Every structure is written in C-alpha cells, then in structure tokens.
Amino acid sequence: MFIEAMVLGFIVAIFRKGRIRNIGNMHIKGWCLFLIAGLIQGCISWLKGRNLILGPEFFDKYFVYVLLFTYLIMIAGVILNIKKKFMKFILIGIMLNFIVIFANGGKMPVSFKGFTGYEHYTENMPEKSFDIKHSLVTENTKLVYLADVIVIPRPYPLARIISVGDIFLMIGVFLFFQEAMVRGRWSFQLFS
Numbered sequence: 001m002f003i004e005a006m007v008l009g010f011i012v013a014i015f016r017k018g019r020i021r022n023i024g025n026m027h028i029k030g031w032c033l034f035l036i037a038g039l040i041q042g043c044i045s046w047l048k049g050r051n052l053i054l055g056p057e058f059f060d061k062y063f064v065y066v067l068l069f070t071y072l073i074m075i076a077g078v079i080l081n082i083k084k085k086f087m088k089f090i091l092i093g094i095m096l097n098f099i100v101i102f103a104n105g106g107k108m109p110v111s112f113k114g115f116t117g118y119e120h121y122t123e124n125m126p127e128k129s130f131d132i133k134h135s136l137v138t139e140n141t142k143l144v145y146l147a148d149v150i151v152i153p154r155p156y157p158l159a160r161i162i163s164v165g166d167i168f169l170m171i172g173v174f175l176f177f178q179e180a181m182v183r184g185r186w187s188f189q190l191f192s
Helices: 002-015 020-025 031-049 055-080 085-103 119-123 164-183
Strands: 108-110 134-136 150-152 160-162
Touching: 002 164, 020 164, 031 055, 055 085, 085 108, 085 164, 150 164
Parallel strands: 108 134
Antiparallel strands: 150 160
C-alpha cells in the first residue's frame, strides 16, 4: 500500500528539484516510536503464524491489548511531530484505522466483494477470522465504511483492498517526500 505512495512521492519530489540527501536532514522527533510499534506488530504476527508463543489462548485474550499499545505508541510519535503537514494526514489515517479495528474486537474487517482472485477466502474460511489482524466483513461488522472495502482491482499490478484510513496514510507518505526532499531543513533526532 505504501510502495506506490513512496515511489510517486519520490518521483514528484525529484521533478520539483528535491534532493535525496535532504531526507537524511529531516527532523523526526521520537522516530524510534514508529520503529518499535512496527517491530512489535511484525513480531507478534510472525510468532502467531508459527504458533511459537504461548498458544492461541494468549492471542485470543491479549492480542487486542498489544495492538492497542502499538497504536498508542504510533499516535504518540505523530503527536510529537504534529506541526509537519504530512503528520496530520498520518494521524487521521491511524485514527480512522484505529477506530474501526477496535470497534471490531481488535481486527480490521476486510470485504473481498468485487476483488477477483480471492474467492477462496470467502468460500473456505470461517466467517469470523482469517489472520491475526484481519476478519471478514459480516452483517455484525461495525463501521464498515472505515474497513478495508475500497477495491483497487486488476489490471493494476498491485491490486488490493484498502480503507479510507489507508488513503490518508498514503497521502501522508507522499507529502513526507515533498517536505523531506524539497525543503529538507530538518534532521533525525531521537527526542527533542
């Protein structure tokens, strides 16, 4: 989802006379918070996929709290940098995804309706869930309009299903490259 926003943001910044070296000068307060949140989410997904940690009961009971913790870490990182335009879009995207995920028990609902090639997901799986962070949209799903329901179909080479929150996140990523490369008057710092 972010690959396209990164590539497009990079290309547009280059056409706007942006410089790659300016990215290293971007000042992001608490940048490690984003890294920590991503690592926690990635590790938990990896461990769950291999049944390597405390069994399914642990995930059924505690995963939503761990996910909540990672979202709070990301929100804290965004708030530290809220003066940057791109961070405002990232905050909106995170909050929209956060709201729908927690309204639905800690999982992002996904609808494969209209997405060709994924019929086996809806035919051969329980209605409730298909992975640790996602569940299928059902009649009981809350805030469906914020869920992963926007289909980007083939022939687009990276066909996928995204949410409204994802669109805001992609805008934020695009704007990051504009601010970082075209202006580039900031530098990375852990906290300040």
